[in-house]
Amino acid sequence: LDHVYALHTTAKGCLSSPVSWDAAALAGGSRAVFYTSEDDPANHAERHEGRHYSIPLEEVKAVFPHGLPPRFQQQIKTFNEACLMVRKPALELLSYLKSSNFAHPAVRYVIYGEKGTGKTMTLCHVVHYCARQGWLVLHIPDGKNAGAVRVTASECIKNFKTSNERFLKEIKTQKKYVWGKRDSTEEGSPLGEVVEQGLARVRNASDAVGAVLKEIKQQCRLGSFRLLVAVDGVNALWGRTTLKKEDKSPVSPEELTLVYNLRKMMMNDWSGGAVVTTLSQT
Amino acid sequence: HVPPRTERMDVDQDWSSVYPTAASFKPASVPLPIRMGYPVKGGVPPTKEGNLELIKIPNFLHLTPPAIKKHCAALKDFCTEWPSALDSDEKCEQHFPIEIETVDYVSAGTSIRNPKARVVTLSVKLSNLNLDDHAKKKLIKLVGERYCKDTDMLTITTDRCPLRRQNYDYGIHLLTVLYHESWKTEMWESEKTEEDMEEYIWENSCSQKNALDTLLRIKASENVSNVTEEELLASEVVKNYRNSVIALKNEGETENNMAQYKESVKKLLNIQALP
Numbered sequence: 001l002d003h004v005y006a007l008h009t010t011a012k013g014c015l016s017s018p019v020s021w022d023a024a025a026l027a028g029g030s031r032a033v034f035y036t037s038e039d040d041p042a043n044h045a046e047r048h049e050g051r052h053y054s055i056p057l058e059e060v061k062a063v064f065p066h067g068l069p070p071r072f073q074q075q076i077k078t079f080n081e082a083c084l085m086v087r088k089p090a091l092e093l094l095s096y097l098k099s100s101n102f103a104h105p106a107v108r109y110v111i112y113g114e115k116g117t118g119k120t121m122t123l124c125h126v127v128h129y130c131a132r133q134g135w136l137v138l139h140i141p142d143g144k145n146a147g148a149v150r151v152t153a154s155e156c157i158k159n160f161k162t163s164n165e166r167f168l169k170e171i172k173t174q175k176k177y178v179w180g181k182r183d184s185t186e187e188g189s190p191l192g193e194v195v196e197q198g199l200a201r202v203r204n205a206s207d208a209v210g211a212v213l214k215e216i217k218q219q220c221r222l223g224s225f226r227l228l229v230a231v232d233g234v235n236a237l238w239g240r241t242t243l244k245k246e247d248k249s250p251v252s253p254e255e256l257t258l259v260y261n262l263r264k265m266m267m268n269d270w271s272g273g274a275v276v277t278t279l280s281q282t
Numbered sequence: 283h284v285p286p287r288t289e290r291m292d293v294d295q296d297w298s299s300v301y302p303t304a305a306s307f308k309p310a311s312v313p314l315p316i317r318m319g320y321p322v323k324g325g326v327p328p329t330k331e332g333n334l335e336l337i338k339i340p341n342f343l344h345l346t347p348p349a350i351k352k353h354c355a356a357l358k359d360f361c362t363e364w365p366s367a368l369d370s371d372e373k374c375e376q377h378f379p380i381e382i383e384t385v386d387y388v389s390a391g392t393s394i395r396n397p398k399a400r401v402v403t404l405s406v407k408l409s410n411l412n413l414d415d416h417a418k419k420k421l422i423k424l425v426g427e428r429y430c431k432d433t434d435m436l437t438i439t440t441d442r443c444p445l446r447r448q449n450y451d452y453g454i455h456l457l458t459v460l461y462h463e464s465w466k467t468e469m470w471e472s473e474k475t476e477e478d479m480e481e482y483i484w485e486n487s488c489s490q491k492n493a494l495d496t497l498l499r500i501k502a503s504e505n506v507s508n509v510t511e512e513e514l515l516a517s518e519v520v521k522n523y524r525n526s527v528i529a530l531k532n533e534g535e536t537e538n539n540m541a542q543y544k545e546s547v548k549k550l551l552n553i554q555a556l557p
Contacts, residue, residue: 099553099554104500104503271503
């Protein structure tokens, strides 16, 4: 067996990869060929490659409030189950995450490949693993729209709140944030308050996102929690945006607060976590 | 009625006497069963008798291979011998690296002059010129579109003078000036920035800075603090990484390059998969 797996996803059907048959599979009939009952990503191994595992629907709502592509969400509604295929690049990435040294600067992984080969699904698999392991997950589903509409900053905050409820009470801010003439958040207050400020006023949303990101980045290296930054379509953060300023000159991405803050998260100047990204076809 | 001449023609006749010069198509003189034209519905293209389409188009019936052989034999008296030492293309290129192309025009009319005849094209391979690295890059920048990277040929076309001899002299003068200027180094050439570079250089690039920065932080987290930048730069893993980044930037993204980059990053950051 060669131990070097390529992270490059190719359009191989699940039937063409070698499937190891165990006794349970032979007894269970055709369903066992395509499904596996192992639904904790931490235990997924080579023998599960090519099989689908299902995520309980309540977990889907908690872990992926917005992260699944719309066609997959439709599929969940139709079949009433969320099944993800265990792919070789995902297994490779999980093994790297399991053996990574969290004292070192964060390693940035890029999942690339042709259209329709499972990059977003691989990312969701990794996000599910990290959520099960208790990491703080910052999941940005489509980098393409990060630059497009101002509304996405508040969506981002809302989704962050849904997936990381318990962290919002545990993490305390290390700085004082002033929102306006009368509003301010004191030092040492739970992160949940910053999030509430962002949700309350749309104008403060991008700044709230910036504040939250800065706090979790600084506190991650203390080791109390692990951070996973998962960005889908990361190349859009460096591309051109569709917005225009009042004098019709195009807005460059650096000027948008959300894009600026996300780019800062992409740097590897923090430790205690990992950054997993996918490329999107433009 | 008189039968056409084609029925009295031998198979081994002398064709160049039937069509000694350029002439229009004569169906009774060409013994070929040619059909040409758009067919009627359910029919076939019309025959050659009285076929205007065959008369309209230009034909080369006067230039068959035996006719050309006779032309060459007639012209041989006016030619000198090809030098026997130049029997291959490589030898020609080695002794005569510069190729001059000129075109002569003949037309049916009273005047032998044609303004297109003054164009002169000079082509030379840069590997035959004595240029060092800086001179070659400067020459390519000066010359712009006239240089083809795939064949390494510089092609100069001149037509700004009224006479061919003058255009030829001007072309040679251009080549001389380009050669001498590219060997000189001006003062302002030291302001060459990263955007002007033709190929990717890893030394002093942000890739080198980031790599060294990350490695220093890794060492710091492991409490190994006496590693210098020079030591890091000379280490095997950094050299590997440097080569893979240069290959990616200069040659583009191929499967091989990406796999090589991945392996070098894994070694650099010491990422291992669980067994």
